[in-house]
Amino acid sequence: MKFTWPNGARAAVAVTFDVDAESAILAVDKRFAARASTMSHQAYGPKVGVPRLLGVLERAGVHATFFVPGFTARRYPDTVRRIVAAGHEVGWHNDLHEPPYSLEEAEERAILERGAEVLEPLTGGRPRGFRAPWWELNERTPRLLVEAGFAYDSSLMDDDVPYRLQTDAGTLIELPVHWSLDDWEQYAFLPEPDIGAQIELPSKVLELWTGELDAMRDEGCLLVPTMHPFLSGRPSRAKMLGEFLARVRERGDVWVARAGEIAAHADATLAPGDVRRLDLPDV
Ligand SMILES: [Zn+2]
Structure with a gap:
């Protein structure tokens, strides 16, 4: 087995949600703020998707992790309070869903430090976890995360068990993800901006994820399904x-x-x- 889990478990599952709301679209272009239907597609997440998903989690007896951008926390504070009240964890997902590769170091540092400032009043504690928008860290993000007090990241794909990432400021735990366990690739469709053009059957996703679960149980892996309430919050x-x-x-x-x-x-x-250590090609 690749990893030792508590009580002899053969695998671990971290159920995660990225509560992007409108921020993932506005990060592409703020002019989409004027498009009511596009914005409503995103607002469905915190308004309808999160309450429904909280019910699913409660009935399953599962505690999950919700990565929340600052934009979502300010616009939908009651949604964040409900997530916390139900016993789930809240992590940081940047402020307006900024991908780290688009940021200068000072700006990236300020956005990471804002995580505690924005979330702590709603959650009662500093966020310990971070997930990069579009799962795109840059070379310095792990160090900035350590400096800002984060304990773990969940954005990289070079393993399927947790590992310890060394930075010049200290270490960080990485909980690896994968596109095959992301609902975005299955369900994301908008005419504009181009976020994807898929509306797959939930039964297909169930089969895909169950296959991954059972193969991961053979090897002792960590499964990190990643969902977005505006997508996976739909009834079926x-x-x-x-x-x-x-x-x-x-x-x-x-x-x-x-x-x-x-x-x-x-x-x-x-x-x-x-x-x-992060080992990026030197080209
Ligand atoms: Zn996101």
Whole structure:
């Protein structure tokens, strides 16, 4: 097995949501703010998707992790309060969904430091986790995350178990993700901007994710399904998530926990010297 999980579990699952709301579209072009239907497609996430998904999680007895941009927290503070009240974790997802590669260092640092400032009044604690918009870290983001007090990131794809990332400022736990476990590639459709053109069957996604779950149980991996309430909050998709979580429970050997708990377990399990560094091609 690639990793040791609590109580002899064969795999771990961190159920995660990125509560982008309008920010993912406005980060492309702020002029979309004037397009009421496009904005309403995004507002569905915090208004309808999150409450429905909270019900699915409650019925499944699962605590999840919600990565929230500052924009969403300011515009929908009650949505964030409901997430926290239901026992879920809240992490930072930049302010207006800015991809780190588009930012200068000072700007990126300021946005990461804003995470605690914006979220703490709503959640009662500093965010421990970070997920980069579009999962695009840059070379310095891990160091800036350590400097801003984050304990873990969940944006890289070069493994399927947690690992410790060494930076010049200290270490960070990485909880790797993958596009095959992201609802965006299955369900994202808008005429403009081009966020994707897929409306796949939830049954297909259930099959895809169940296959990944069982193969990961063979090897001791970490599964990080990543969903967006404006997509997976639709009725048939939320229902599929409930069915997927029932399958996870039926297996009887999978540890389901908040990303922060999995990061803390990894931090306690990995030897302190067991570190990796970001290794980007020098071209
Ligand atoms: Zn996002």
